[in-house]
Amino acid sequence: MSVRVKICGLTQVDDALAAARLGADAIGLVFYAPSPRAVTVAQARAIVAALPPMVTTVGLFVDAAATEVQQVLGQVPLDVLQFHGDESADYCARFGRPWWKALRVRPGLDLSAAAAHYAAAQALLLDAYVPGVPGGTGERFDWSLIPPALPLPVILAGGLTPDNVRTAIDSAAPWGVDVSGGVEAIDDQGRKRPGIKSAAAMAALIEHVRNLRS
Numbered sequence: 001m002s003v004r005v006k007i008c009g010l011t012q013v014d015d016a017l018a019a020a021r022l023g024a025d026a027i028g029l030v031f032y033a034p035s036p037r038a039v040t041v042a043q044a045r046a047i048v049a050a051l052p053p054m055v056t057t058v059g060l061f062v063d064a065a066a067t068e069v070q071q072v073l074g075q076v077p078l079d080v081l082q083f084h085g086d087e088s089a090d091y092c093a094r095f096g097r098p099w100w101k102a103l104r105v106r107p108g109l110d111l112s113a114a115a116a117h118y119a120a121a122q123a124l125l126l127d128a129y130v131p132g133v134p135g136g137t138g139e140r141f142d143w144s145l146i147p148p149a150l151p152l153p154v155i156l157a158g159g160l161t162p163d164n165v166r167t168a169i170d171s172a173a174p175w176g177v178d179v180s181g182g183v184e185a186i187d188d189q190g191r192k193r194p195g196i197k198s199a200a201a202m203a204a205l206i207e208h209v210r211n212l213r214s
């Protein structure tokens with residue numbers, strides 16, 4: 001099995017280069033102003049321009065106006081769009097890019113029905129449900145809620161860290177994993193630094209995933 005890795009919530013060129021050098025398959029840029037990991041178009045352009053070949057660039061949006069997404073796409077060469085709000089399937093499909101639909105998983109959510117609804121998505125990204133917060137919470141969800149045979153590739157997200165990523169992959173058998181808070185740098189007070197990544201944590205996470213690859 002070859003599980004792909006996306007590192008999300010990058011705001012710094014150096015962190016993106018480190019992620020790429022360490023073997024990340026994709027990097028995520030958050031275009032959602034309330035997020036502490038939000039990037040400006042200028043930051044995003046600098047990060048994408050600095051990347052080596054063969055690293056997929058993913059733009060994350062939360063219930064953005066279509067004009068905003070189009071404006072970003074006009075200035076930043078994003079490969080994939082990740083929609084993390086309540087966007088409809090028609091909305092997601094209108095930008096002419098592959099797209100992933102994020103769903104926040106909680107008991108009662110019918111993931112098979114959601115997969116049918118978002119059948120044109122390239123993947124379903126499954127994240128934790130935390131009331132009032134669209135994502136990037138650092139919380140995990142009950143991976144046993146994922147049905148075994150969804151018709152779309154699953155990208156597992158939500159509270160993944162170097163310490164739990166192997167268990168998560170064993171449990172959920174995803175196509176890929178998406179990690180943000182779990183590889184963030186820690187300040188002198190022991191607090192996370194949203195938007196700033198720890199190269200050591202990214203290395204440990206990617207190494208754990210790579211060791212599963214054959």
Ligand SMILES: O=C(O)c1ccccc1N[C@@H]1O[C@H](COP(=O)(O)O)[C@@H](O)[C@H]1O
Pocket residue numbers: 008009028030032035036037038060062084125127134135136137138139157158159160178179180181182
């Ligand atoms: O990263 C954010 O701030 C964010 C804001 C709004 C929606 C999604 C966001 N991030 C995505 O959330 C999941 C889980 O993140 P974490 O690893 O639990 O911190 C992941 O897909 C991020 O890309």
